Amino acid sequence: MSLYEDLVAAWVPAKHEWLQQRPLGQELVSGLGKTKMFSYFAFDLLFLHFGTSSEVLDHLSGASSGLVGRRHLCSIPATTVSDIAASAVVLSSKIAPGVSVGEDSLIYDSSIFSGVQIGSQCIVVGINVPGDNGKTVEETVEDSFRFMLPDRHCLWEVPLVGCIERVIVYCGLHDNPKNSLSRDGTFCGRPWKKVLHDLGIQETDLWSSTVMQDKCLWNANIFAILPYFEMLTLATWLTGLSDQKTNYLLPLWKNARRVSLEELHQSIDFTKMCIGSSNHQADLAAGIAKACINYGMLGRNLSQLCEEILQNDVSGVDMCKDFLDLCPKLQEQNSKILPKSRAYQVHVDLLRACNDEAKACELEHKVWAAVADETASAVKYGFKEYLLESPSKMSASTYQNKFDGCVDRFFHPRSVKVELPVRVDFVGGWSDTPPWSLERAGCVLNMAINLEGSLPIGTIIETTKTAGVLISDDAGNQLHIEDVTSIATPFDSNDPFRLVKSALLVTGIVHDNSLESIGLLIRTWANVPRGSGLGTSSILAAAVVKGLLQITKGDESNENVARLVLVLEQLMGTGGGWQDQIGGLYPGIKFTASFPGIPLRLQVIPLLASPQLILELQQRLLVIFTGQVIFRMWIV
Incomplete structure (x- = not known):
């Protein structure tokens, strides 16, 4: 029986069938299955148990191991000068050449220099082995101190209050510190009696005769506080790996100041430990940032790296x-x-890290301008130059081709109406957004839905005899633009008509001067709460773009409209991606992928849902707007 898994499963109805097949499963379901599970926040929490060391390693190497990031904020040498297993997890650590790390081991917040061998299924935390600087790899490996941590062992290092030296602590992965000497207690995986016999240690060396508790690893005075390499030498001896005679090591150990796990946990200098860890991570982040800037393509998150660097209060800003x-x-x-x-x-990012917010804000406009340019280039060849050209004076025959006789001697009114659904996003959101989607593949699964049985977003566009454009929306806002060639970016972020203005730009109506003899009446509506998270603005933009292309006999294909809306949102300054308009333009459930390049390629794959699934969704899908900027979706 698993204390964690089985008890929690008893509170989760979906796990009851699985739990009933396990020992005591039916009893747990009967006793706990109908009770509610509550969570509590402890303000003065001193200790939180996340699982034993063995359980941590089991989690990292178990069924979900594919989801585990095995390298993060670390410096690792080339495979030709080190031997680090692919399954090892290395986090916030610096590893020098000449180091080996075995399968399924975890290295965290450590600096490990040449000559150290770490076995398989080991946990190493906070270790900072000094190294020799200025030597070649071969010299360092040959001259370095040798230390080996056996398979299935833990090794960690902590500072103590009032102590200059840090103490190195070690034990077996499966050692239970509270198991007594007389009840199968072990140290480094060996029974206590064998440890004492092999090393020549007496019980009185470890436990005082006045101790009333059971004799166990928890209260054994076994960890010596000595200069660093002497502590490592004793660690090799105590773990049973030393070939040296105990004549030298036993007196060294006996005469040293020693602490137990119990005393150690009461004396840890947490302030010093946290500062040391922060500075260590800051140095690692600085090294990664420097390499990224000097040799890389700036693919890393420099903002996040700067946050790590600034943890070093002394030199963090100077490094930035x-x-x-x-x-x-x-x-x-x-x-x-x-x-x-x-x-x-x-x-x-670097300006902000250096506390120069004014220059950062000034330069940020160039970031989004560059994103807009790159998006336009990826979506449509030469699109940027086309937008910036002066409006051309097209001939009357061109207008007639464009509007199919709308500017003839006799006015022929035309009208188009476009209505679209909203979309719900299941997975993949933000992978569609520039600049990510311009450099990496994006994948989104979403679904088009009606609200209350109708298409909630739409536009009606009509031609008029009066030149210019009259725009109105469902909020009662109205604007008449006499000279459409006056429409130009950038737009005011508070302009309620910037969406329609941007649509007039991306469809070419403004720059082709297509409205020289006629006008347009554009009405828009969105029967969706503002900020509902259903892709409203992008889908409304798709409706307007599609309507304008219909009335001008342009390419109104969904693929072209989706691309133009992507450019439109860059012009508006909202920086949106492609998944919202895809969700509204294409019916049903679909999987959409984008492939970076020039041009940006979109692939929409409809997913054919069974009639039963569609019926279930229609009966049980409930969309609730909470009044917040996000929305909640439940299937009941």
Whole structure:
């Protein structure tokens, strides 16, 4: 029986069938299945148990191991000068050449230098083994101190209050510190009696005769406080790996100041430990950021790295300023290899890290301008230049082709109506958004839905005899633009008509001067709460773009409309992606993938739902707007 898994399953109705097949499963379901599970917040919490060391490793290497990130914020040498197993998890650590790490081991918040061998299924936390600087890899490996941690062992290092030296602690992965000497207690995987016999240690060396508790690892005075390499030497001896005679090591151990796990946990200098850990992570982040700027393509999150660097209160800002000096070189690189938006964003992140918010805000406009340019280039060849051209003076015959006789001597009114559903996003949101989708593949699964049995978003566009454009919306706002060639970016973020203005730009109506002799009446509506999270603005943009292309005999295909809306949102300054308009333009449930490049390619794959599934969704899908910017969706 698993204390964690089985008890929790008793509170989860969906797990009852599984639980009833296990020992005591039916009793647990009967006793706990109808009770509610509550969570509590403990303000003065001193200790929280996340599981034993063995359970942690089981989780990292178990059925969900594919979801585990095995390298994060770490410095690892080349495979030709080290041996680090692919299944090992290395987090916030620096590993030097000449180090080996076995299968399924966990290394966290450590600096490990040459000559250290860590076995399989080991846990190493907070270890900082000193190394020799200035030597070649071969010299370092040959001259370095040798230490080996056997398979299935734990090794950690902590500072103590009032103690200059840090103490190194170790035990077997499956040692239970509370199991007594007389009840199968072990140390480093061996029974206590064998440990005492092999090392020549007496019980009185470990436990005082006045101790009233059971003799166990928890209260054994076994961990010596000595200079660093002497502690490692004793660790090798106590774990049973030393070939040296005990004549030297036993007196060294006996004469040293020693602490038990119990005393150690009462004396840890948590402030010193946290500061040391923060500075260690800051140094690692600085090294990664420097390599990213000097040798890489700036694919890392520099903002996040700067947050790590600034944990070092003493030198963090100075390190960021050094990186800031490298930014001009980044912007000189070939924009076809290193996108301008990425170079500008790194500059902005570093300015903010250096507390220069004014310059960061000033430069941020260049970031989004570059994203808009790159998006336009990816969506439609030459689109940026086309938007910036002066409106051309087209001939009357061109207008007649464009509007199919609308500017003839006799006015022929035309009207189009476009109505679209909203969309719900199941998975993949944000992978569709530039600049991510311009550099990496995006994948989204979403579904088009009606609200209260009707299509909630739409537009009606009509031609008029009067030149200009009259725009109105369902909020009662109205605007008449006499000269459409006056429409230009950037738009005011508070402009309620910037969506329609942007649609007039991306469809080419403004720059082709198509409305020289006629006008347009554009009405829009969205029977959806503002900020509902259903993709309203992008889908409304798709409706307007599609309507304008219909009335001008343009390419109104869903694929073209989706691409133009992507550009439209960059012009508006909202920076949206493609999944909202895809969700509204294409019916039903669909899986959509985007492939970066010029042009950006979209692939929409409809998923054929069974009639039974459609019926279930129609009967049980409930969309509730909470009044917040997000929305909640339940299937009841």
